[in-house]
Amino acid sequence: MQSLFEIQSASGSHPVLLSEQRVRDVVEACEGTIILADGFFRDQLQGLSRPVLFIEATEEAKDFTAIAPLVEECRRLGLARNGHILAVGGGVVQDIACFIATVYMRGVKWTFLPTTLLAMVDSCIGGKSSVNVGAFKNLVGSFYPPERIVVPTAAVETLPPEHVAAGRCEAAKICFARSDEIFTNYLGQASDIEGVASIVALSLGAKRWFVEVDEFDQNERLLLNFGHSFGHALESCTDYLVTHGVAVGVGCLAAVEMSAAANPALKQVPRVSALIENLLEILGGLDGLPAALEGVSREDFFRYWQSDKKHNPNAYRPILLDEQGFLYRAELIRDAAADNAIWGGFEAARRKVAEQARIGA
Ligand SMILES: NC(=O)c1ccc[n+]([C@@H]2O[C@H](COP(=O)([O-])OP(=O)(O)OC[C@H]3O[C@@H](n4cnc5c(N)ncnc54)[C@H](O)[C@@H]3O)[C@@H](O)[C@H]2O)c1
CATH class of the missing domain: 3.40.50.1970 (Rossmann fold)
Known part of the structure; x- marks a missing residue:
């Protein structure tokens, strides 16, 4: 060992x-x-x-x-x-x-x-x-x-492909959240079975920092909820057909799209374009994912989005990206403009996943 x-x-x-x-x-x-x-x-x-x-x-x-x-x-x-x-x-x-x-x-x-x-x-x-x-x-x-x-x-x-993809999405999220250096290192690892030990070591090493500075989820560790507000809603809307990690991966893309709608230059920031490319490479190869995402209705999505325990009675609290592509805890007053921005982020992400699947097919 x-x-x-x-x-x-x-x-x-x-x-x-x-x-x-x-x-x-x-x-x-x-x-x-x-x-x-x-x-x-x-x-x-x-x-x-x-x-x-x-x-x-x-x-x-x-x-x-x-x-x-x-x-x-x-x-x-x-x-x-x-x-x-x-x-x-x-x-x-x-x-x-x-x-x-x-x-x-x-x-x-x-x-x-x-x-x-x-x-x-x-x-x-x-x-x-x-x-x-x-x-x-x-x-x-x-x-x-x-x-x-x-x-x-x-x-x-012995893991099925959707569960390998789920793990890769979470590893990408954690390494991205931690630092450019660790994220670049992660992107350089083989994504097949040979690379597993390295990816585990990098990802756990990155997550260790969050756990040790903020074990009880009061501050820094909350950034690891990147993709989760969207992800939980997507898991529930698809009756868990979309696995947790894959839903988080789509959720990270949706959070990027939502942030970029307010700041279009964001997608040109190298760390952000590298994240988008990596997540699309992972998600684009999953049979059935575009159809599952297409089946998510706005009404169902918000039913589950609203119940996310990270929000408070006045505000939604997703993790979004600032102008440099770093994560922050957003506070969005619950109104129609926020709902449109959130749904717009998800719609853009599912379009990207479907396009990527078509390119790969
Ligand atoms: N407590 C936490 O910190 C935490 C963090 C993230 C997710 N979660 C929870 O974890 C759950 C998702 O867990 P998961 O994605 O690890 O999968 P899982 O535990 O749901 O298992 C997924 C499938 O893989 C099978 N499986 C397990 N090991 C296998 C192997 N080596 N080879 C083949 N099949 C195998 C299982 O039988 C199951 O069918 C969600 O409920 C999520 O909310 C908890």
């Missing part, structure tokens, strides 16, 4: 490691009295000496009402106050395992093995859990970092 870094948090520091071994071998080498694993690993994790609870990674699985039966199952499998949960999966399993670890007998230890590219490059650090309540995505949650994170990079080999 290769040590990437120790990440500091209010509850102490914890190591982040990379491993090239198979997921099963990494699981066997890690601590954990019970294992919460993504159902995808059902075959690979047969016959372990510790109890395994498999979870189908869907948005319904991380609904608040679905958590109680899992907690009961943890109890049945013998999880005690001094127990330790080993979580194996993507963001859905992370959200569930972190949430249960936070509240189970007022808190048990946990370790995380992220198996999607999105979880490897982004969500595995920062210690957040988010659980859906009814129609409201990620409405409740906690900050509760794991004891240890081990990234089994070889797991990306």
Whole structure:
């Protein structure tokens, strides 16, 4: 295993490691009295000496009402106050395992093995859990970092293309948010399987800075919500057919388009044109994405946009770009002009994605 870094948090520091071994071998080498694993690993994790609870990674699985039966199952499998949960999966399993670890007998230890590219490059650090309540995505949650994170990079080999794209979008967003130097470095990495370890190291290194200066999302870390106000609305409008990371990628493009509508020179700023090119290269190759975006109606979009928990009663608070192409937290009074600018940003982004798909076809 290769040590990437120790990440500091209010509850102490914890190591982040990379491993090239198979997921099963990494699981066997890690601590954990019970294992919460993504159902995808059902075959690979047969016959372990510790109890395994498999979870189908869907948005319904991380609904608040679905958590109680899992907690009961943890109890049945013998999880005690001094127990330790080993979580194996993507963001859905992370959200569930972190949430249960936070509240189970007022808190048990946990370790995380992220198996999607999105979880490897982004969500595995920062210690957040988010659980859906009814129609409201990620409405409740906690900050509760794991004891240890081990990234089994070889797991990306079995990921479907839309989940590889999702991870690449999040990595692009994080590196762009951090600095020109890191973003340029990210753009120079191979985007195939060979480049995974480098992209994970760069992206987590960039995100580490945000987590360490602002662990509890009060200031700098909020910039990582770039693309998210649009993204959450798009995920919900498409009934999660568009994955979280891909929706964030489209959301970043929409935020760029919205910012450029007020400042047309923005798209000529080198860091911004490089971001647009990179995101379009990732998104343009995804079958079905243009059709899914085309199906989003203005009415549905705003129904979900309005419910974003980052807004306040008077203002929308998306992350936009200033004249130099740097991110800032916008405050837009909720009125018709703001609605038109937001919808205009999304429409321009979906047009660009459809054009790119046509060029690539
Ligand atoms: N807590 C956080 O900080 C945080 C951050 C970002 C996103 N999220 C949440 O994460 C969720 C999205 O997570 P995700 O994109 O990682 O995907 P996911 O957990 O939804 O999994 C996506 C699919 O990939 C499968 N899968 C997992 N690993 C695989 C592998 N190695 N090979 C093949 N298939 C595999 C799963 O079974 C599932 O079908 C969303 O609910 C989002 O809100 C949480």
